[in-house]
Amino acid sequence: AQSVSQHNHHVILSEAASLELGCNYSYGGTVNLFWYVQYPGQHLQLLLKYFSGDPLVKGIKGFEAEFIKSKFSFNLRKPSVQWSDTAEYFCAVLSSNTGKLIFGQGTTLQVKP
Protein backbone atom coordinates (compact mmCIF):
# COMPACT_ATOMS: atom_id res chain seq x y z
CA ALA A 1 0.00 0.00 0.00
CA GLN A 2 1.09 3.51 -0.68
CA SER A 3 2.19 5.41 2.38
CA VAL A 4 4.29 8.30 3.57
CA SER A 5 6.03 8.32 6.92
CA GLN A 6 7.40 11.34 8.73
CA HIS A 7 9.59 10.33 11.61
CA ASN A 8 9.61 13.50 13.64
CA HIS A 9 6.23 14.49 15.02
CA HIS A 10 7.33 17.50 17.03
CA VAL A 11 10.60 19.36 16.62
CA ILE A 12 11.76 22.27 18.75
CA LEU A 13 14.72 24.36 17.60
CA SER A 14 16.33 27.65 18.44
CA GLU A 15 16.67 30.32 15.79
CA ALA A 16 19.66 29.83 13.48
CA ALA A 17 19.74 26.09 14.11
CA SER A 18 19.78 23.78 11.12
CA LEU A 19 16.71 21.75 10.26
CA GLU A 20 16.22 18.33 8.74
CA LEU A 21 12.80 16.67 8.66
CA GLY A 22 12.65 13.06 7.59
CA CYS A 23 10.22 11.67 5.03
CA ASN A 24 10.06 8.15 3.66
CA TYR A 25 7.55 6.89 1.15
CA SER A 26 6.29 3.60 -0.11
CA TYR A 27 5.00 3.78 -3.65
CA GLY A 28 5.57 1.52 -6.61
CA GLY A 29 5.07 3.92 -9.49
CA THR A 30 6.75 7.05 -10.72
CA VAL A 31 7.13 9.30 -7.74
CA ASN A 32 6.16 12.90 -7.55
CA LEU A 33 7.03 14.27 -4.14
CA PHE A 34 6.00 17.39 -2.29
CA TRP A 35 6.56 19.27 0.89
CA TYR A 36 3.76 21.50 2.10
CA VAL A 37 3.77 23.97 4.98
CA GLN A 38 0.82 25.04 7.07
CA TYR A 39 1.31 28.15 9.17
CA PRO A 40 -0.93 28.48 12.23
CA GLY A 41 -4.51 29.10 11.16
CA GLN A 42 -3.71 29.01 7.47
CA HIS A 43 -4.12 26.62 4.59
CA LEU A 44 -1.51 24.40 3.02
CA GLN A 45 1.12 26.07 0.87
CA LEU A 46 3.56 24.34 -1.42
CA LEU A 47 7.20 24.60 -0.29
CA LEU A 48 8.81 22.55 -3.02
CA LYS A 49 8.25 19.62 -5.35
CA TYR A 50 10.20 16.91 -7.11
CA PHE A 51 9.06 15.42 -10.40
CA SER A 52 12.27 14.40 -12.14
CA GLY A 53 15.82 15.54 -12.84
CA ASP A 54 18.13 16.97 -10.21
CA PRO A 55 17.37 15.15 -6.96
CA LEU A 56 18.26 18.22 -4.93
CA VAL A 57 15.30 20.52 -5.09
CA LYS A 58 15.22 24.10 -3.90
CA GLY A 59 12.00 25.66 -2.72
CA ILE A 60 10.78 28.90 -1.26
CA LYS A 61 12.05 30.55 1.91
CA GLY A 62 15.44 28.84 1.80
CA PHE A 63 14.11 25.28 2.04
CA GLU A 64 15.52 22.41 0.04
CA ALA A 65 14.91 18.68 -0.16
CA GLU A 66 16.87 15.76 -1.52
CA PHE A 67 15.29 12.80 -3.26
CA ILE A 68 17.27 9.64 -2.56
CA LYS A 69 15.68 6.87 -4.58
CA SER A 70 17.65 4.05 -2.96
CA LYS A 71 16.43 5.10 0.46
CA PHE A 72 12.88 6.03 -0.61
CA SER A 73 13.46 9.30 1.15
CA PHE A 74 12.73 12.97 0.52
CA ASN A 75 14.07 14.84 3.54
CA LEU A 76 13.48 18.55 4.00
CA ARG A 77 16.35 20.80 5.06
CA LYS A 78 17.05 24.39 5.93
CA PRO A 79 20.48 25.61 7.07
CA SER A 80 19.23 28.25 9.50
CA VAL A 81 15.65 28.42 10.75
CA GLN A 82 13.79 31.52 11.78
CA TRP A 83 11.01 32.06 14.28
CA SER A 84 8.66 32.59 11.30
CA ASP A 85 9.28 29.00 10.21
CA THR A 86 7.13 27.79 13.10
CA ALA A 87 4.49 25.71 11.35
CA GLU A 88 3.38 22.21 10.51
CA TYR A 89 5.15 20.49 7.64
CA PHE A 90 3.70 17.74 5.49
CA CYS A 91 5.45 15.44 3.08
CA ALA A 92 3.29 13.99 0.32
CA VAL A 93 3.54 11.67 -2.65
CA LEU A 94 1.23 11.98 -5.64
CA SER A 95 -0.60 9.02 -7.06
CA SER A 96 -0.72 9.95 -10.74
CA ASN A 97 -3.54 7.47 -11.38
CA THR A 98 -6.06 9.03 -9.03
CA GLY A 99 -4.59 12.43 -8.38
CA LYS A 100 -4.54 11.59 -4.72
CA LEU A 101 -1.94 13.26 -2.61
CA ILE A 102 -0.92 10.80 0.08
CA PHE A 103 0.22 12.76 3.08
CA GLY A 104 2.50 11.94 5.96
CA GLN A 105 1.30 12.52 9.50
CA GLY A 106 2.92 15.93 9.65
CA THR A 107 5.73 17.42 11.72
CA THR A 108 5.14 20.37 13.98
CA LEU A 109 8.15 22.67 14.05
CA GLN A 110 8.47 25.15 16.86
CA VAL A 111 11.29 27.69 16.57
CA LYS A 112 12.20 29.53 19.74
CA PRO A 113 13.29 33.16 19.26
Added chain:
Amino acid sequence: EAQVTQNPRYLITVTGKKLTVTCSQNMNHEYMSWYRQDPGLGLRQIYYSMNVEVTDKGDVPEGYKVSRKEKRNFPLILESPSPNQTSLYFCASSLSRQSLAKNIQYFGAGTRLSVL
Protein backbone atom coordinates in the same frame (compact mmCIF):
# COMPACT_ATOMS: atom_id res chain seq x y z
CA GLU B 1 -6.78 36.22 -8.34
CA ALA B 2 -6.61 32.45 -8.70
CA GLN B 3 -8.13 30.82 -5.67
CA VAL B 4 -10.11 28.01 -4.11
CA THR B 5 -12.87 29.31 -1.87
CA GLN B 6 -14.51 27.31 0.88
CA ASN B 7 -17.51 28.28 2.94
CA PRO B 8 -18.09 28.39 5.78
CA ARG B 9 -14.70 28.66 7.44
CA TYR B 10 -16.04 27.59 10.80
CA LEU B 11 -19.12 25.57 11.61
CA ILE B 12 -20.54 24.08 14.78
CA THR B 13 -23.50 21.75 14.38
CA VAL B 14 -25.30 18.92 16.13
CA THR B 15 -25.43 15.24 15.33
CA GLY B 16 -27.79 14.41 12.49
CA LYS B 17 -28.32 17.88 11.09
CA LYS B 18 -27.50 17.87 7.39
CA LEU B 19 -24.88 20.35 6.24
CA THR B 20 -23.04 21.35 3.10
CA VAL B 21 -19.59 22.84 2.79
CA THR B 22 -19.15 24.65 -0.50
CA CYS B 23 -16.01 24.78 -2.59
CA SER B 24 -15.49 26.92 -5.64
CA GLN B 25 -12.46 27.50 -7.87
CA ASN B 26 -11.98 30.20 -10.50
CA MET B 27 -9.14 28.58 -12.45
CA ASN B 28 -11.19 26.40 -14.79
CA HIS B 29 -9.64 23.33 -13.19
CA GLU B 30 -10.99 19.93 -14.12
CA TYR B 31 -9.81 18.08 -11.04
CA MET B 32 -11.15 18.77 -7.55
CA SER B 33 -10.79 16.94 -4.28
CA TRP B 34 -11.78 17.00 -0.61
CA TYR B 35 -9.47 16.14 2.28
CA ARG B 36 -9.88 15.98 6.01
CA GLN B 37 -7.03 16.75 8.36
CA ASP B 38 -6.82 15.13 11.78
CA PRO B 39 -3.99 15.33 14.34
CA GLY B 40 -1.43 12.61 13.83
CA LEU B 41 -3.07 11.40 10.62
CA GLY B 42 -2.11 14.11 8.17
CA LEU B 43 -4.56 14.74 5.34
CA ARG B 44 -6.73 11.98 3.98
CA GLN B 45 -8.72 12.17 0.78
CA ILE B 46 -12.49 11.88 1.08
CA TYR B 47 -13.68 12.19 -2.53
CA TYR B 48 -12.30 13.45 -5.79
CA SER B 49 -13.66 14.48 -9.14
CA MET B 50 -11.87 14.18 -12.47
CA ASN B 51 -14.38 16.40 -14.26
CA VAL B 52 -18.01 17.47 -14.34
CA GLU B 53 -20.36 14.63 -13.35
CA VAL B 54 -17.38 12.36 -12.56
CA THR B 55 -16.72 11.65 -8.89
CA ASP B 56 -15.03 8.83 -7.03
CA LYS B 57 -14.28 7.74 -3.49
CA GLY B 58 -11.02 8.53 -1.77
CA ASP B 59 -9.69 6.85 1.34
CA VAL B 60 -12.35 7.91 3.85
CA PRO B 61 -15.65 8.45 1.99
CA GLU B 62 -18.02 7.02 4.62
CA GLY B 63 -20.58 9.56 5.81
CA TYR B 64 -19.91 12.00 2.97
CA LYS B 65 -21.39 12.80 -0.41
CA VAL B 66 -20.23 15.11 -3.16
CA SER B 67 -21.57 16.40 -6.43
CA ARG B 68 -19.99 18.01 -9.48
CA LYS B 69 -22.71 19.57 -11.55
CA GLU B 70 -20.53 22.46 -12.66
CA LYS B 71 -16.82 22.66 -13.25
CA ARG B 72 -16.18 25.36 -10.68
CA ASN B 73 -18.13 23.91 -7.73
CA PHE B 74 -17.57 20.77 -5.67
CA PRO B 75 -19.70 20.79 -2.52
CA LEU B 76 -19.17 18.34 0.32
CA ILE B 77 -22.38 17.07 1.90
CA LEU B 78 -22.79 15.48 5.29
CA GLU B 79 -26.29 13.99 5.32
CA SER B 80 -26.21 13.03 9.00
CA PRO B 81 -23.08 14.37 10.68
CA SER B 82 -21.59 12.50 13.61
CA PRO B 83 -18.98 13.58 16.18
CA ASN B 84 -16.26 11.54 14.45
CA GLN B 85 -16.59 13.90 11.50
CA THR B 86 -15.30 16.76 13.63
CA SER B 87 -12.25 17.77 11.65
CA LEU B 88 -10.55 20.35 9.48
CA TYR B 89 -11.60 20.03 5.85
CA PHE B 90 -9.72 21.19 2.78
CA CYS B 91 -10.87 21.46 -0.78
CA ALA B 92 -8.24 21.33 -3.52
CA SER B 93 -8.17 21.70 -7.28
CA SER B 94 -5.74 21.00 -10.08
CA LEU B 95 -5.74 21.68 -13.79
CA SER B 96 -6.37 18.17 -15.02
CA ARG B 97 -5.80 14.54 -14.25
CA GLN B 98 -3.78 13.92 -17.42
CA SER B 99 -1.17 16.44 -16.46
CA LEU B 100 -1.62 15.99 -12.75
CA ALA B 101 1.99 15.01 -12.20
CA LYS B 102 3.11 18.40 -13.44
CA ASN B 103 0.33 20.43 -11.93
CA ILE B 104 0.07 21.57 -8.42
CA GLN B 105 -3.01 21.22 -6.30
CA TYR B 106 -4.31 24.50 -4.93
CA PHE B 107 -5.88 24.33 -1.52
CA GLY B 108 -8.71 26.29 0.02
CA ALA B 109 -8.32 27.97 3.39
CA GLY B 110 -10.05 25.15 5.24
CA THR B 111 -13.33 24.61 7.08
CA ARG B 112 -13.18 23.73 10.74
CA LEU B 113 -16.22 21.61 11.58
CA SER B 114 -17.34 20.60 15.05
CA VAL B 115 -20.17 18.10 15.43
CA LEU B 116 -21.63 18.01 18.94
